[in-house]
Amino acid sequence: PSTTTGLHTHLPFPFGAAVSVNLMKNNPKYRAVVTNEMNSITAENAMKVSALHPSKDVFTWADADYLVDFAQQHGKRVHGHTLIWHQSLPPWIENFSGTKEEFELIFKNHIQTIVTHFKGKVVSWDVVNEAFENDSPALRNSVWRRILGDDYIARAFQYAHEADPEALLFYNDYGHEWGPTKRTAIINLVTSLKQRGIPIHGIGMQMHTRYNQSDANLAAAINTAAATGLLVHISELDISMNPEKVQGIALTPALAQLQANRYKFIVQTYNAIPKAQQFGITTWNVGDADSWVPGFNGAPDWPLPFDRDYLPKPAYQGIIDGVQ
Numbered sequence: 001p002s003t004t005t006g007l008h009t010h011l012p013f014p015f016g017a018a019v020s021v022n023l024m025k026n027n028p029k030y031r032a033v034v035t036n037e038m039n040s041i042t043a044e045n046a047m048k049v050s051a052l053h054p055s056k057d058v059f060t061w062a063d064a065d066y067l068v069d070f071a072q073q074h075g076k077r078v079h080g081h082t083l084i085w086h087q088s089l090p091p092w093i094e095n096f097s098g099t100k101e102e103f104e105l106i107f108k109n110h111i112q113t114i115v116t117h118f119k120g121k122v123v124s125w126d127v128v129n130e131a132f133e134n135d136s137p138a139l140r141n142s143v144w145r146r147i148l149g150d151d152y153i154a155r156a157f158q159y160a161h162e163a164d165p166e167a168l169l170f171y172n173d174y175g176h177e178w179g180p181t182k183r184t185a186i187i188n189l190v191t192s193l194k195q196r197g198i199p200i201h202g203i204g205m206q207m208h209t210r211y212n213q214s215d216a217n218l219a220a221a222i223n224t225a226a227a228t229g230l231l232v233h234i235s236e237l238d239i240s241m242n243p244e245k246v247q248g249i250a251l252t253p254a255l256a257q258l259q260a261n262r263y264k265f266i267v268q269t270y271n272a273i274p275k276a277q278q279f280g281i282t283t284w285n286v287g288d289a290d291s292w293v294p295g296f297n298g299a300p301d302w303p304l305p306f307d308r309d310y311l312p313k314p315a316y317q318g319i320i321d322g323v324q
């Protein structure tokens with residue numbers, strides 16, 4: 001049964017989070033937030049290459065299937081993350097030493113086996129994730145690009161589309177809101193794919209952002225993506241409140257309110273793009289207890305709309321206020 005209350009019911013577009021299989025199974029408060037507040041989920045790790053395809057002839061579906069079954073039972077959309085990425089690769093891919101032709105077949109089989117397995121259950125995919133370098137217009141020298149050439153990106157979309165012509169296919173990356181350098185390169189890439197007739201349907205902008213990012217940069221990220229005419233997914237939203245990595249600080253009420261205002265601004269800006277392009281907003285993780293940010297930064301942080309006890313923070317109301 002789908003829920004009739006919760007954060008997603010206040011919003012005119014889908015709202016979800018990246019979820020962990022382990023926490024879905026073992027933390028009832030976490031599971032209740034996902035069940036009640038979201039109508040879309042992304043697997044935080046369970047659909048990555050190393051999780052699904054640990055060796056050449058082995059695909060391991062149990063964790064990803066668990067999330068898909070949960071979503072089907074509770075009427076939630078599943079967004080797939082991610083078919084092709086330079087991280088979370090198993091050693092047999094990372095260290096591949098055969099021919100280009102062999103690797104092309106592995107690449108095609110990887111994409112098509114996964115998309116076929118989830119056909120009709122996973123409505124959309126991050127086909128390629130983070131192909132560009134940090135804050136740069138240069139493509140990363142991932143194993144995919146090194147062996148297959150720059151146009152692996154286009155072929156990944158074609159292979160995915162062949163396997164499931166109904167699936168909505170996204171290019172996903174981060175840093176759109178940092179400034180024009182990488183953003184322009186991403187927009188040029190997706191525009192050129194679209195012009196060539198490559199089956200791309202959307203832009204995922206991760207938006208791992210921080211409390212002091214400017215309105216102008218956030219708006220430029222969202223509006224430039226919308227100007228392509230593609231679907232726009234804010235795919236990994238979180239707002240760091242301690243990007244300076246200060247040790248031993250706490251989230252004060254004033255800081256929590258500042259965060260609410262930043263969530264509100266992002267939702268407001270997103271809500272103003274054409275309705276038909278609003279694929280939805282997904283936060284990366286569910287509550288501050290499971291956010292990847294404190295571990296990554298090595299400093300306390302509270303980037304999400306739910307707190308360490310999975311209770312709503314002021315940011316929760318900020319999100320609702322963004323569509324009023």
Ligand code: G3I
Nearest residue numbers: 044045048081082087088129130174206208236284292296
């Ligand atoms: O599950 C294993 C565990 O068995 C093992 O003992 C342990 C030892 O390191 O590793 C565990 O796996 C870790 C996994 O998270 C689950 O916790 C991996 O090492 C670790 O690399 C992995 O990190 C994930 C990271 O992507 C790399 O895949 C983060 O959870 C996840 O939040 C993060 O998500 C990314 C998005 O996919 C793309 N955009 C950026 C975002 C944040 O970095």
